[in-house]
Amino acid sequence: MGHERATLADVARRAGLSKTAASMVLNGREGTRLSAEAHQRVFAAAEELGYRPNVAARSLRTRKTATIAFVSDIVATTRFAGGLIRGALDAARERDHVLLITETQGDATFERYAIEAILDRQVDGVIYAAMATRRLAVPPAILGGSVVLLNATSPESLPCVLPDDEGAGAMVAETLLAHGHRDRIALIGRNRPKERDPEISLAADARLRGIRATLAAAGVSLLAEGFCPEWLPEHGYAAMRTLLDRPTRPTAVICMNDRLAFGAYQALGEAGLTIPDDLSVISFDDDPIAAWLRPGLSTAALPHEQMGRRAVEVLLDGGAGGASFVPMPLRRRRSVAAPAG
Amino acid sequence: MGHERATLADVARRAGLSKTAASMVLNGREGTRLSAEAHQRVFAAAEELGYRPNVAARSLRTRKTATIAFVSDIVATTRFAGGLIRGALDAARERDHVLLITETQGDATFERYAIEAILDRQVDGVIYAAMATRRLAVPPAILGGSVVLLNATSPESLPCVLPDDEGAGAMVAETLLAHGHRDRIALIGRNRPKERDPEISLAADARLRGIRATLAAAGVSLLAEGFCPEWLPEHGYAAMRTLLDRPTRPTAVICMNDRLAFGAYQALGEAGLTIPDDLSVISFDDDPIAAWLRPGLSTAALPHEQMGRRAVEVLLDGGAGGASFVPMPLRRRRSVAAPAG
């Protein structure tokens, strides 16, 4: 921009009308009695001057900023965040809004700071996101405005957007059943009650619920449940090894996420077993690594983009009050086959 | 916030002073002749009322918004973006600024839209980020304000922040030399000239430059250069296999990034070779997967957080005019050892 920006007053002057008229025309106000000719003159003037309203001035008066705050505990930095943000960004753009991003890093001071920055800027709404599905304490200061929780729930029963982990669990179990697996399906990644990480337990519980219910409906129950303190490859590796030491080897293994599955792949590789011929593996998340593994890992994808998108929709279009579940589509790759023999 | 926010006028009234006085005190203006007592009264009043200035009103007058736009072609969605954003977020917070995030997705319409949104909001500066180091066409509209390129360069010779790929190349080569590797060092991931992907070629060239220069200084040259159309695991896998088919097997392999290295690991695993006993592997990026591989992959880390941070620093603190290189630290894990026998 070399020269100054045109203001509403410039537009009005050029159109030979008042600022009031120009404002009303440009905002498409109903019920105004301005002539068709006045409309045309204003539009023409605005066009010629390349007029764009000054957001600060407008929001000073209207208290609307066309801005959404995206507050996350620690999301923005993780791989999982990317999709959430991208989806939110897309949906926001479609509604002429913009995203202000903040991270609390789980630190109370940073959180307070972030909330203040948000309140100072009078954002139109807040998306409060958590890195992993969990229960969140929402700072009361932002409860005044509209808030949507993303990948989290809260005691305040605010609207929230969650992945349909239970449905995904059902689908995963269904898939194994459909391939003919029955009594020798094992699971890797259940948390020991004492070690339950609040950050993953909600997702874990829901997935497990879906799995168990579906298997039970087919008269099947899990052969074994490998416990893992966390969901990292090394834990999947260890769990897989102990699983292989058992007298009856499973025909299929459900991993609670792709990192565990990666560890399981490593253990199977070392044991000289082939996926899916000797053993099928299926998992959750659709981490990029799932596509890179050999063979590709079948997994129920966390629909990050859809979730980010939905959060904005609920916030701006005023969706349902309660929880909004986004389906987790199954990515079918080569890691699942019929059991040997 | 149950009740209304206090305004400057409220503070002034409570302090028994004018808005002017309150404004000057709170902004710490030098050269004003307000008494020490006046200062105290204003501070006390502001404190008691929990006063926070209205950003819209302030920026209407000052044309400063304490907001930085983070525009990326496609960054925000990728894993690489996370660190950039997080670093920028931290540095921005330290300077009482906030980040407005936008994505162009490489689409001209989206880009125009993003630029307009940014100009409308009168951001104080723009960080223009690219997903992979490359040359970028900066839209002229934002050249009026201050711009910093992140992970990209441009013909306009704007200030930019880049990873020190050449230094990393040198360090990687140095590391192999230090372990005793000499004439049997191979490379995976060079691009064929025709297939050069503009998105990665800059980084690739710099890394290669560093590698070659360091080896040359030791009187060594690369045993072989495995070409790869892209930098994905499958290409690393293929390149490693053809490398193993050669008469003289390398003692060490440099992969141009961790995904290629992952593919190389897979090929080595299938060939029954052990890392690092039979062959050392070293790489670039420090993708999360590098830590998950068995053995852990030694790799020169892309310092995303530092880069994001530096971008904000250059933008706000007015750093050097030219390019600012951020060192890539080597993450030493277990994939490098002395050559066998």
Add this chain to the structure above:
DNA sequence: CCACGTCGCTAAACTGATTTAGCAGAGCAT
């Protein structure tokens, strides 16, 4: 005693939009 400078502070303008209140003129009925 007056001119002048300094001190401590304030009134009012200003930023660029939205919104309220209301004005002038035309048309119509009485």
Add this chain to the structure above:
DNA sequence: ATGCTCTGCTAAATCAGTTTAGCGACGTGG
């Protein structure tokens, strides 16, 4: 001629700050 409504438009207030210009009191030197 008067009162009424309706039409098409505008003046001015408002949002919450920052900034400019300047006012009254006091001290001082001539």
